[in-house]
Amino acid sequence: MLRVLLVEDEPDVALVAATVLEDAGYHVTVASDGHEGLEIALQEQPELVVTDFMMPRLDGLEMIERLRLAGFERPIILATAIPEDHLPHHPAYDAYLAKPYGTRELLALVEAFRTQLGF
């Protein structure tokens, strides 16, 4: 079962996304900010990370940067309401998902990574 770490500070988004992914057969862990996400990712080494950008304590891009510096090489999806062309140049994430996203869009993207990872 593919393990997904969902890093999201908005409780309703986290709840819906986690439920949809779990219903689709993924194992989901939720972190509520970048700091918590960093700790869990390094500790549990999930196959895929889906992270928000604007979060308290540590934002999504800083978290990604620190994960990459720590040697975390698994795919990361950045989900944010900020248009991609307004994001700072940051090649360390693997896919962009515009918020607010539909559950179908989330599932399709996660499914694509699942296939790519051979699960």
Next chain:
Amino acid sequence: MIEKFSTGVEGLDQLTDGGFLRGSAYIVQGPPGAGKTILANQFCYAHVAGGGRALYMTLLAESSSRMLAYVSQMGFFEGSALPDAMQYVSGYGVLEREGLPGLLKLVQHELKRHRATAMVLDGTFVAQSVASEQEFRAFIHTLQGVAGMAGAVLVMLTHQNRDASCPEHTMVDGWIELSDETTGFRAYRAIQVRKHRGAAILPGKHRFRITGNGIAVFPRAESTMDAAVLPSAQAHRSSIGHRDIDGLLQGGLPGGSATLLVGPTGSGKTTLGMHFLSLSSAQEPGLMLGFYETPAHIRMKARSVGLDLDTPTEAGTLDIQWLPPAENIVDEIIRDVVSHAKARQVKRVFIDGLVAIRDSLVITRRMPYVINALSMQLAALGATVLYSSEIPELQLDEIQLPSDELSAMVDNVLLLSTGRRAHAFRRYLSVIKLRDSNFDPCTQEFHINGNGIAFGPDPRVGPAGDAS
């Protein structure tokens, strides 16, 4: 002197004497849908546009990305401010897990992390709901201290269920209330600055509107009167555009004065106003604001009585504006008329239809003060203004002005009356009041022909006999 930050809303800056004070804490209160979120976002984007950095923290469970999707449709939104100068974060999870102490730490951390000079805390009532009244009071107190030390403006959004006796209102530096009100079938939005330490506020309720460009606040016209810009009496006369009537007025209307044309339907008020506007020129640009007839109709009507409004309109020296008499905000109308008059150096203004203005007022007893405010502001610009006002049909021998405070608020009053005498419909003109001047008190019968207003009875019906 403490630095002030614009609220992002011109009218609210007027109400608050220049905006929010740096290092101060404000409560913005109102029911759901009142516009708190829009106001807070508008403030943040204006703050960022001015070189500041803003942080929007929500304590609500609802998604800020969805809110951002709505806000991004507003005219004030600036996507390039994200994510550097403007950030949205949720404090809901921390509040749920760690309570008020955790939330305080988070606010401190986030202010520092973002180097924010403005912060919005959306859903402050949620923080109140997880703590005792005493804990909440301590939280607000510390929060204020945190914002003060960071030199940031803190704006806390909350719903309407906290009344004036609640401690947060006494503790914060400012308190702004948004409300949705209803009179009969009409609903309107109002804003009131209940408190603002260290600033001379414009007290009371003021109307506001939510538009695609955010919130627009219209301070009550009479509350913005500035004694420093009040006009001094002008010696010159301003022709009314009709030689014989100018004769009754000792050469014309006193320059920079306000004149009320009162009379029943069909008495010639609009025609007289068109005479006045026909003298619009590069030296004396004109402005007409009507509520019942479109600009094209007014020009056609002028042509039909031999008055030329086409030439000044086409030359750009006369602007005829039309505003359907729907649910207008009078203070917005006044703001627009004055700013238009200022921009074009307008010297001749004709407002056709005070009834439409009165009907737009929620509190109709404001009418004389509103008209006084408009007249004063126009007079300060050197403009002479005519207002037409509808009254019921009068018989000539019953001429008397209705007891109306409005008459006292204008400089001059011209009464246009109608009557049926000697089997004909007739019109009469009387000068009732003329500022600081003598005037011809005789009532003049007039008719309207291909040259506009002409003194004397219509040749087709002949004299009425005793018309005194």
